[in-house]
Amino acid sequence: xxxxxxxxxxxxxxxxxxxxxxxxxxxxxxxxxxxxxxxxxxxxxxxxxxxxxxxxxxxxxxxxxxxxxxxxxxxxxxxxxxxxxxxxxxxxxxxxxxxxxxxxxxxxxxxxxxxxxxxxxxxxxxxxxxxxxxxxxxxxxxxxxxxxxxxxxxx
Amino acid sequence: xxxxxxxxxxxxxxxxxxxxxxxxxxxxxxxxxxxxxxxxxxxxxxxxxxxxxxxxxxxxxxxxxxxxxxxxxxxxxxxxxxxxxxxxxxxxxxxxxxxxxxxxxxxxxxxxxx
Numbered sequence: 296x297x298x299x300x301x302x303x304x305x306x307x308x309x310x311x312x313x314x315x316x317x318x319x320x321x322x323x324x325x326x327x328x329x330x331x332x333x334x335x336x337x338x339x340x341x342x343x344x345x346x347x348x349x350x351x352x353x354x355x356x357x358x359x360x361x362x363x364x365x366x367x368x369x370x371x372x373x374x375x376x377x378x379x380x381x382x383x384x385x386x387x388x389x390x391x392x393x394x395x396x397x398x399x400x401x402x403x404x405x406x407x408x409x410x411x412x413x414x415x416x417x418x419x420x421x422x423x424x425x426x427x428x429x430x431x432x433x434x435x436x437x438x439x440x441x442x443x444x445x446x447x448x449x450x
Numbered sequence: 451x452x453x454x455x456x457x458x459x460x461x462x463x464x465x466x467x468x469x470x471x472x473x474x475x476x477x478x479x480x481x482x483x484x485x486x487x488x489x490x491x492x493x494x495x496x497x498x499x500x501x502x503x504x505x506x507x508x509x510x511x512x513x514x515x516x517x518x519x520x521x522x523x524x525x526x527x528x529x530x531x532x533x534x535x536x537x538x539x540x541x542x543x544x545x546x547x548x549x550x551x552x553x554x555x556x557x558x559x560x561x562x563x564x
Contacts, residue, residue: 303540307547311558319554329549332466398539413550415543419536 306414313376313404313411320379320402331365338362341387344373349387367394378403461532462541464508469493470501474510477524484520
């Protein structure tokens with residue numbers, strides 16, 4: 296079941312109870328404040344926290360007029376203060392989609408030491424498939440920035 | 451593995467800033483003295499030197515002093531470490547967790563219930 300090449304896990308202890316961390320995830324205005332790094336602006340279009348509910352965010356780079364696609368997915372599970380699972384392989388209402396980056400993210404909020412152990416386990420398809428996002432090259436500025444730099448190195 | 455991850459985190463942190471990315475881009479064309487590097491940026495030298503020290507701390511650039519001139523050069527191998535797609539995704543999710551923590555902690559700190 297483990298697939299080290301395509302799964303990543305990160306965790307972080309947050310000095311606040313799980314309900315506060317859930318609140319930062321479940322209220323659109325709050326999510327918009329941290330989901331995408333500044334100076335890129337985040338717009339939370341849909342945040343329907345129930346199985347089959349849509350999850351849509353858009354991003355706008357500093358100085359740009361239009362918002363660009365960011366995440367367009369669907370929640371698979373939403374247990375307040377405990378667990379949130381979404382995928383980009385389906386969109387709202389279980390509609391199958393072919394996202395530019397296929398992933399399923401499993402987010403857990405565990406009470407620990409008076410705070411919250413927040414963990415994200417993110418499952419991807421094959422490395423070859425996931426490498427496609429490099430070509431798309433805009434994800435939060437990383438693809439672009441690092442792609443450009445890598446291009447210069449390879450010359 | 452943990453150390454390797456910490457090193458990657460510092461590398462992505464260094465690359466997260468547009469000024470620092472511009473410096474690295476410039477250095478990929480060849481080594482350059484600090485004064486020349488700082489010229490395109492509208493910021494004071496102390497602020498610019500802070501950016502250089504973040505870059506140097508991440509191992510992305512090295513600096514050498516000859517007389518009064520400090521010259522910077524890029525470490526292409528370190529930069530290559532940031533290229534893998536999983537490393538990039540990890541940096542994105544780590545960044546999100548860090549920003550989430552900062553946001554939640556700044557919200558709850560003033561009215562902390564004991």
